[in-house]
Amino acid sequence: MSNVYNWQLGRPMDYPYDAAFPREQFAFVFNLNRCIGCQSCTMACKSTWTFSKGQEYMWWNNVETKPYGGYPAHWDVKTLDLLEKANPGGQSWGGTPQNAKAPYGQFKGQTVFEAAKHNVSPEGAQKALGYLPTDEEWAGANRFEDHPTGAPKGERDRYFQRPESLPQHKTWFFYLARLCNHCSYPACLAACPRSAIYKRPEDGIVLIDQERCRGYRKCMEACPYKKSLYRGTTRTSEKCVACYPRVEGRDPDGGGLPMQTRCMSACIGHIRLQGLVELNADGTWKENRQHPLYYLVHVAKVALPLYPQFGTEPNGYYIPPRWVPLPYLRQMFGPGVDAAIERYSVPDRELLAVLQLFGKDRRICFRYEIKQGPKVFETNIRGKKFEMFNDTVIGYGRDGKEIARIAVEEPVHVRPAQHANSI
Template sequence: MAEVYNWQLGRKMPYPFPEAHPQKQFAAVFNINRCIGCQTCTGACKATWTFSKGQEYMWWNNVESKPYGGYPQQWDIRILEQLDAAQQAAGTTATWDSTVTGDAAPYGAYNGMTIFEAAPQMQNVLGYLPPDTEWRAPNFYEDTSTAYKGDDLGISTEGASLPEHQTWFFYLQRLCNHCTYPGCLAACPRQAIYKRPEDGIVLIDQARCRGYRKCVEACPYKKSMFRGTTRTSEKCVACYPRVEGADPLSDGVPMETRCMAVCPGKIRMNGLVDIAADGSWVENPKHPLYHLVKVEKVALPLYPQFGTEPNIYYIPPRWAPRPYLRQMFGPGVDEAIARYAAPSRELLAVLQLFRATQKMIFRFEIEAGPLVHEVPVNGKPWQMYNDTVIGFDAKDREVARLSVVEPVHERPTARLNSI
């Protein structure tokens, strides 16, 4: 195995192939705090890609209620369990070393095992193959919260309060992470899976796939799926015709994927970030995704300890217990929630850009506005300014302009009932 650098883990790790990075990487930020679990993203993906025979059970995009929901059922608990068993067998415990810092290790250094390090003998990746029964009922445990710890009557003596609620659940929006070091790609004995050099999108070559399902077994996020009619595996294609700017609507510039563009909750922002030869993100603080992930660090990778360097980043939910969130998003959770709860002027402006346009935003500018609000947040004073944020597309044309305070328009009396 080769050695590759995984910046989310702050260290090198083994991987079957040597480092080779795309020029740009497909990435996204999902704000879990805003998701209403409406599954519009899920439906948009289904209606675009997976409505054909053999794909009935496929949900390349799905939204599950945590902590109990999962598609396939218990996918994350299963793989965490396997990782833990491997670590126990090796007599190690997985912790994060917070003394390692810097841009190349923003969350510290992970000293536990990845799915590549914990792989059984003569296998490239640790994993399991969920049977059809586990892919059924994709939204099982929808809106199911943890048990309420009350008195004899079930009533809390203290009530509920932030930062953590006693009873909780949250929605987790999932699609293929188009990982930097994909588990599926590592496991395919056919080399039928590849990562595109132009945008880092991970695809299964449908001409070469022989339906071995090693990718289904190896993907820790379980986003590679077997199609019984063609006897090959398929996965999220990141709506690559849209990303390429080939969609008639796109005007020749990269567009967000279907699942991102339809989001009524405005929780998603999708884009392409520039990648340096060493795999790091090219510094670009005026790129909204770079700003959220690297400057403000409010958005975190999903289960970074798996070691695949996933490229979908999540703003963690404020109300869920921190140990659970740290397990899911790594040690950056506390800082991310603190910064999201009392956002800086710039962050608040960038957050307005979510779902403002179908085109991918490559640059933003902020025009300063007046102070409109002052309120204590977590015991500290916090000011809100009505700044205006402007987003630019790949050709550097303005495609979005929004103010922090949504403008109010009053209908003139003469036209009160007109439509």
């Protein structure tokens, strides 16, 4: 085991390989407050990559209804349970949030790599603590769709009184869109006995070499997000390839510029923003104040990693849904949730402007600028003053040229009277 630094945990941790970081890292931010569970992303991915024989139950991108849904079923609860058994009562956070090296404080518990050391069987220690889902768990990708929590815990037949109480609802659900997180410390890569999984040095995309894979399914067992899947017809494991030809700028539509993946581009709710971020030598994000992802993750701190305690340093970040009870969100996104929700609920003018960039252009945005506009609205949100300015945010592509220009206030177009009822 090597000792590597995991900034999401705010501390070094054990990992089977030495740290090696790409020149740029594929990353994305999803705003869960906006997801309507339409599955456009799911179908965009399906129709691009997994439409062939043997891939019938394979969804590289999926949207599940939390808290009960999951693909495979209960993937997160099962892994959390394994970690809890390995380290009873010890999976907690401490310390105080600091700079980009420890933005959420310090994780005091054990990661999937650390907990695996104690999980020794006659074949030796596991590389990462995990389990192999059953066929049945893979078969119902959309089970529990739209199922909310209905009753107080342990009282199945009694509905909540005032279920809509604010700021957090008692009866609630939300959609969690997921794909491979192209982790900085991938558990799938660590576990592969054939060294068939690699992380690309140019963009950090994690791929499975189909020529080397021999279908041991150790990656499926190890990946805590269960985003490596077995295909019975080729007898190899497959996973999200982050639409790498698009990220490389080889899609003709991009005019040579890196483009966002199919799932990001197809999102009709404009919940997704994908980018490439530069890294320091220790794997932390290089300061880049005007990069939209850097801003959302490290400045505004509204976008948080999914289950950072697993320890793989996932590169998918989520703006948590503001109506969901905080204890649930803290377990899912770590201790940064409280501040993130507070910030998102009463956004300042820069955050409001950057949020407009989501889903506005298929090309990847590398930098943004804000052109200030007049104040157009003012109110009070739960005792806090909120001001809205009609600023304009401008996004720039890899070549420094403008790719998007959006005003905060949505323009209103009034049809002339003679065309009032036509398009």
